[in-house]
Amino acid sequence: MKAKLAAVAGLAAVLVAGVMVVCGVHAQSAPQTGEKKAEEQFKNIQVLKGVPADQIIPTMQFITASLGVECDFCHVQGAFEKDDKKPKQTARKMMEMMFAVNADNFDRHREVTCYTCHRGNSKPVGMPPVMEESAPPMNESAKPEAIKEGTGPSPDQLLEKYVKAVGGAAAVDKITSRVMKGEINFAGKSLPIDIYAKNPDQRVSFTHMPEGDSVTAFNGHEGWLGMPGRPGIREMHGGDIDGASIDADLQLPIHLKKMFTEMSVKETEKIDDHQTYVLIGQREGRPPIDLYFDQQSGLLVRMVRFGETALGQLPTQIDYADYRDSGGVKIPFRWTLARPGGRFTIQISQADANVPVDDAKFAKPAPAPDRPPKGN
Ligand code: HEC
Numbered sequence: 032m033k034a035k036l037a038a039v040a041g042l043a044a045v046l047v048a049g050v051m052v053v054c055g056v057h058a059q060s061a062p063q064t065g066e067k068k069a070e071e072q073f074k075n076i077q078v079l080k081g082v083p084a085d086q087i088i089p090t091m092q093f094i095t096a097s098l099g100v101e102c103d104f105c106h107v108q109g110a111f112e113k114d115d116k117k118p119k120q121t122a123r124k125m126m127e128m129m130f131a132v133n134a135d136n137f138d139r140h141r142e143v144t145c146y147t148c149h150r151g152n153s154k155p156v157g158m159p160p161v162m163e164e165s166a167p168p169m170n171e172s173a174k175p176e177a178i179k180e181g182t183g184p185s186p187d188q189l190l191e192k193y194v195k196a197v198g199g200a201a202a203v204d205k206i207t208s209r210v211m212k213g214e215i216n217f218a219g220k221s222l223p224i225d226i227y228a229k230n231p232d233q234r235v236s237f238t239h240m241p242e243g244d245s246v247t248a249f250n251g252h253e254g255w256l257g258m259p260g261r262p263g264i265r266e267m268h269g270g271d272i273d274g275a276s277i278d279a280d281l282q283l284p285i286h287l288k289k290m291f292t293e294m295s296v297k298e299t300e301k302i303d304d305h306q307t308y309v310l311i312g313q314r315e316g317r318p319p320i321d322l323y324f325d326q327q328s329g330l331l332v333r334m335v336r337f338g339e340t341a342l343g344q345l346p347t348q349i350d351y352a353d354y355r356d357s358g359g360v361k362i363p364f365r366w367t368l369a370r371p372g373g374r375f376t377i378q379i380s381q382a383d384a385n386v387p388v389d390d391a392k393f394a395k396p397a398p399a400p401d402r403p404p405k406g407n
């Protein structure tokens with residue numbers, strides 16, 4: 032039973048930043064207004080006062096990713112408000128130190144973060160290492176290269192080429208739904224997955240696990256996650272909702288331009304065999320999005336999104352491949368989603384466009400019952 036739960040939790044962690052499931056944080060399952068401050072929702076916030084309550088869990092994910100630890104490095108199971116562990120108290124001092132370093136040296140810009148020093152270790156390394164064997168091979172292809180001023184394509188040209196490459200605006204506009212079947216691969220496992228998408232911006236995926244279905248859903252404004260053997264659902268927060276709404280958009284190619292307040296193309300980068308142009312789209316009040324377009328085909332081969340936290344940004348990178356026709360529009364039949372906490376690949380074998388999809392598929396179930404205060 033324990034092993035099973037671990038497998039389920041592992042999947043949750045890669046599907047969405049599902050640490051609430053992994054670590055058993057339940058107090059947050061109350062409806063979010065998005066306006067609440069951290070200290071209003073949580074019991075023992077001393078440093079992160081004034082931070083939106085919604086950002087506390089992502090901020091904790093930023094810390095765990097930066098230090099290469101789990102939640103229990105600092106927290107007692109089931110009592111996150113307690114200060115029983117020394118590293119939690121150290122972490123508070125570190126936050127103060129980080130804010131001071133940036134205030135005193137970088138005009139309050141968040142240049143130094145936990146990751147700047149920690150690099151995935153709880154104890155940062157202060158000495159340069161001796162050289163192991165011979166010099167490591169320089170991986171030139173992975174580095175972005177600046178485009179000479181005035182020689183590259185404009186953002187509009189890239190977006191137009193992309194829309195044309197997938198089949199044209201009219202074809203994209205005709206897509207109202209899509210049903211996909213395939214496999215999800217993560218941590219050496221492979222499981223069948225069904226994905227349903229429908230206008231406007233509704234999407235749900237069912238991963239068929241031996242013990243039942245795990246569900247990741249977005250209904251146009253709310254996102255949630257359901258795990259077999261766990262009652263109720265867990266809500267998506269902040270950057271995850273933002274990302275889910277983008278993934279749910281069946282007409283994304285023709286909506287990209289409207290999403291951005293400002294666009295720029297300043298670099299090229301090689302991704303696998305594709306030489307790409309990197310388009311950076313700025314958004315109103317949200318982190319930017321980086322889009323990598325194949326210079327030859329014009330297709331989107333990578334998207335990088337950033338989730339905002341109180342201490343730094345958390346990236347999500349999605350690589351798109353195996354473009355094939357589905358209802359007159361080319362879509363990626365394979366994509367790999369990678370975050371600091373894990374990665375998975377979905378390979379689609381069948382995609383049917385404009386088929387009826389029951390609205391009930393996107394109906395949100397009741398939230399998980401809160402645990403008794405002293406449970407666990
Ligand atoms: C390196 C230490 C560290 C790690 C690792 C860490 N936290 Fe925290 N956590 C803190 C600190 C410090 C605070 C209090 C912040 C403050 O006082 O402003 C906190 C506060 C919290 C709170 C608010 C509790 C309350 O009611 O006051 C929650 C919930 C929480 N963390 C969840 C998590 C989860 C989930 C993880 C794993 C993803 C995690 N934390 C990982 C240091 C850590």
Ligand code: HEC
Nearest residue numbers: 094118121122125126129143144145147148153154155342
């Ligand atoms: C300027 C560099 C720097 C930054 C920025 C930084 N740390 Fe540290 N941190 C250190 C060093 C160095 C140590 C180790 C001190 C030691 O070995 O006693 C440390 C130790 C820690 C420890 C104790 C680890 C243990 O094994 O007990 C925690 C927890 C920690 N840092 C959390 C954080 C968090 C959270 C952030 C971001 C808010 C952060 N640090 C930012 C340099 C930094």
